[in-house]
Amino acid sequence: MNEAEPVKVIRLTGELEIGRKNEIRSTLRAPADGTPVLLDLAGVTYADSIALTELLRFCAEAQQVGQPVALVIQTPQFARLIQYAGLATVFKVFAEPAEALAYLTESPRQ
Amino acid sequence: MSRQPSVLRLRCPAQSRFVASLRHALVSFLRAHDFKGQQLDDVTTAAGEALANVVEHAYTAAASQVDAYIGLRANVDAKGTLALEVYDGGAFVERRPTRGRGFGLRIIRAIAGRLTIDTSNGTRLRMIFERKR
Ligand SMILES: Nc1ncnc2c1ncn2[C@@H]1O[C@H](COP(=O)(O)OP(=O)(O)OP(=O)(O)O)[C@@H](O)[C@H]1O
Numbered sequence A: 001m002n003e004a005e006p007v008k009v010i011r012l013t014g015e016l017e018i019g020r021k022n023e024i025r026s027t028l029r030a031p032a033d034g035t036p037v038l039l040d041l042a043g044v045t046y047a048d049s050i051a052l053t054e055l056l057r058f059c060a061e062a063q064q065v066g067q068p069v070a071l072v073i074q075t076p077q078f079a080r081l082i083q084y085a086g087l088a089t090v091f092k093v094f095a096e097p098a099e100a101l102a103y104l105t106e107s108p109r110q
Numbered sequence B: 001m002s003r004q005p006s007v008l009r010l011r012c013p014a015q016s017r018f019v020a021s022l023r024h025a026l027v028s029f030l031r032a033h034d035f036k037g038q039q040l041d042d043v044t045t046a047a048g049e050a051l052a053n054v055v056e057h058a059y060t061a062a063a064s065q066v067d068a069y070i071g072l073r074a075n076v077d078a079k080g081t082l083a084l085e086v087y088d089g090g091a092f093v094e095r096r097p098t099r100g101r102g103f104g105l106r107i108i109r110a111i112a113g114r115l116t117i118d119t120s121n122g123t124r125l126r127m128i129f130e131r132k133r
């Protein structure tokens, strides 16, 4: 991996739901140095709107410090939740970690 | 499968730590009635949003804390029609949409073809689904 542009990986697994709100919130802390973040959500089995709110907050905070964020989502329920909520264009979602990594390390971002 | 309607009724304190168990019980019940795949996911997602709303909004008025409960009722009839209700004894809170919130009802509306929200006595969401093969 390119040393000049390390990627921080944050992983959440299982059910991202209202009962885990505090834990989700404290896990989704943006590093303050502008490091790109790969949010590995591949092991999430279910997500609700509380998770969406925390993800939105995280992405907004990251954007303020110019820190790109890529989400890895493989669960159909989670992917559809984002569609139903009308957030398909808000998050950068990838099915494979390699694609997310490529986006974070290679692409000239808009 | 029985020709009689089959009913699941659940009631528990309106606390966030119970929401997952209610949802899991609903999933088991629906699986046993041959709900599966995307439809099972979607029904579960809609139920999860309705349950979360009870915990987050129904009992915010201090006076209504006495018996803060969540109710869930799922009825599957012989034709495979599911009537799903999530209800509470609180008070519906009218609110203007705020940025970064307000996804729950939007998600529910995207999923439930037939939805009614009765706020005359607490809040009662009723959703109807026809089981897909
Ligand atoms: N059971 C309920 N009791 C009282 N008010 C409710 C109930 N369900 C929904 N509401 C009201 O409807 C509003 C919209 O609900 P909705 O689920 O769409 O958004 P939210 O819960 O505020 O945010 P999000 O779902 O994104 O976490 C709530 O903010 C609340 O004011």
Ligand SMILES: [Mg+2]
Pocket (backbone or CB within 6 Å): A049, B049, B052, B053, B102, B103, B104, B105
């Ligand atoms: Mg909600």
